[in-house]
Amino acid sequence: MYKAYKFRIYPNDEQKIFINKTFGCSRYVYNYYLNKIKTEGYKNSYNNIKDYTSTLKYNSPFLQEIDSIVIRKSLFNLEAAFKKLFNKTGGYPKFKSKYNRNSYNTAAVNRIYKNKKYCNIELDLENKRVKLPKLKWVKIKGYRNLKKINGEIKNATISKEATGKYYVSLLFEIDKKIEKVDPQSIVGIDLGVKKILTLSDGTTYDNNKYILKYEKRIKRKQRELARKVKGSKNYYKCKKELAVLYNKLANSRKYYIHKITKDITCEYDIITCEKLKTNEMIINGKENKLSSKIQDATFSEILRQLSYKSKYKGKEFFQIDTYYPSSQICCRCNNQNKEYKVLTKREYQCIKCGQEIDRDLNASINIMFEGLKLYMESLIRC
Numbered sequence: 057m058y059k060a061y062k063f064r065i066y067p068n069d070e071q072k073i074f075i076n077k078t079f080g081c082s083r084y085v086y087n088y089y090l091n092k093i094k095t096e097g098y099k100n101s102y103n104n105i106k107d108y109t110s111t112l113k114y115n116s117p118f119l120q121e122i123d124s125i126v127i128r129k130s131l132f133n134l135e136a137a138f139k140k141l142f143n144k145t146g147g148y149p150k151f152k153s154k155y156n157r158n159s160y161n162t163a164a165v166n167r168i169y170k171n172k173k174y175c176n177i178e179l180d181l182e183n184k185r186v187k188l189p190k191l192k193w194v195k196i197k198g199y200r201n202l203k204k205i206n207g208e209i210k211n212a213t214i215s216k217e218a219t220g221k222y223y224v225s226l227l228f229e230i231d232k233k234i235e236k237v238d239p240q241s242i243v244g245i246d247l248g249v250k251k252i253l254t255l256s257d258g259t260t261y262d263n264n265k266y267i268l269k270y271e272k273r274i275k276r277k278q279r280e281l282a283r284k285v286k287g288s289k290n291y292y293k294c295k296k297e298l299a300v301l302y303n304k305l306a307n308s309r310k311y312y313i314h315k316i317t318k319d320i321t322c323e324y325d326i327i328t329c330e331k332l333k334t335n336e337m338i339i340n341g342k343e344n345k346l347s348s349k350i351q352d353a354t355f356s357e358i359l360r361q362l363s364y365k366s367k368y369k370g371k372e373f374f375q376i377d378t379y380y381p382s383s384q385i386c387c388r389c390n391n392q393n394k395e396y397k398v399l400t401k402r403e404y405q406c407i408k409c410g411q412e413i414d415r416d417l418n419a420s421i422n423i424m425f426e427g428l429k430l431y432m433e434s435l436i437r438c
């Protein structure tokens with residue numbers, strides 16, 4: 057199985073120049089072939105790589121200075137973006153701008169020389185440094201208590217945030233034998249607009265005070281930015297401060313989500329969620345489009361973490377169909393009341409058995425039962 061570790065890196069000035077150059081080259085090639093596709097029609101990455109190695113590389117000598125795997129990875133990313141378009145899971149790929157988050161991806165290459173294995177990417181936790189292609193050793197910070205990772209590095213993503221901080225994310229193939237847990241407990245989870253999570257045991261999670269604090273400060277900063285003269289020195293200063301706040305918000309949200317998903321995957325053996333229903337949330341939620349976007353990102357991150365953490369711990373994770381009417385069914389008598397599809401009442405009142413229960417709790421209990429069904433089905437299949 058795969059596991060990613062993200063470290064903050066501290067490149068020296070020379071390394072910074074090289075990293076920024078690589079961002080530029082990776083972006084240049086991506087945009088070059090996106091433009092080519094726009095004018096000449098779609099070609100897959102294999103064809104683009106062939107074209108690159110025979111022509112573009114020689115016409116643009118600066119491309120030869122950087123790690124060649126980065127270029128290949130960039131073209132695979134372009135192909136992935138078009139696959140998303142063809143599968144109708146994404147829009148038409150856009151040109152990459154240097155004003156957004158900068159990143160490039162490279163793969164680990166192993167060589168054996170005189171019976172000793174060498175890799176172009178190495179992590180040295182003892183001396184707090186990482187070896188990256190063309191950069192050699194770069195200082196790192198993070199994972200203070202981690203002594204050793206039992207696995208092999210597969211690839212590395214080097215990125216620079218708008219705040220000016222550099223990071224590396226290393227993907228490991230972990231050699232860990234996962235023993236399946238014999239399930240003793242089950243939980244259903246409802247994702248909501250009012251409360252982020254409602255568990256079928258009655259536990260609820262909402263944005264914590266740090267997240268709320270940063271959200272407030274971001275709103276204030278946004279208003280401040282709107283008053284500044286666009287392009288002025290103060291404008292850019294304010295913009296950078298805003299980027300720092302966004303980064304802080306993202307970090308505290310991430311930390312919080314990690315804690316929630318850790319707690320849930322420790323406590324329960326079968327974990328059940330719904331799949332994301334993006335459009336409905338935007339219509340139902342009163343919030344503006346931006347905050348729905350953030351909410352969607354939060355939800356997909358929660359689901360992603362629950363999925364890999366339960367796998368890692370040998371537990372079961374199920375996602376039930378989007379069209380399962382979890383909020384319309386009474387969890388006690390199973391009666392379906394279609395009015396709750398549009399009703400925004402916080403309470404679920406059953407017209408058949410008279411039960412009164414919190415709407416999200418009712419939904420999460422239904423989700424739990426659906427998860428139990430899926431688990432039973434998986435036993436039959438085995």
Ligand SMILES: [Zn+2]
Binds near residue numbers: 386387389391407409
């Ligand atoms: Zn009922």
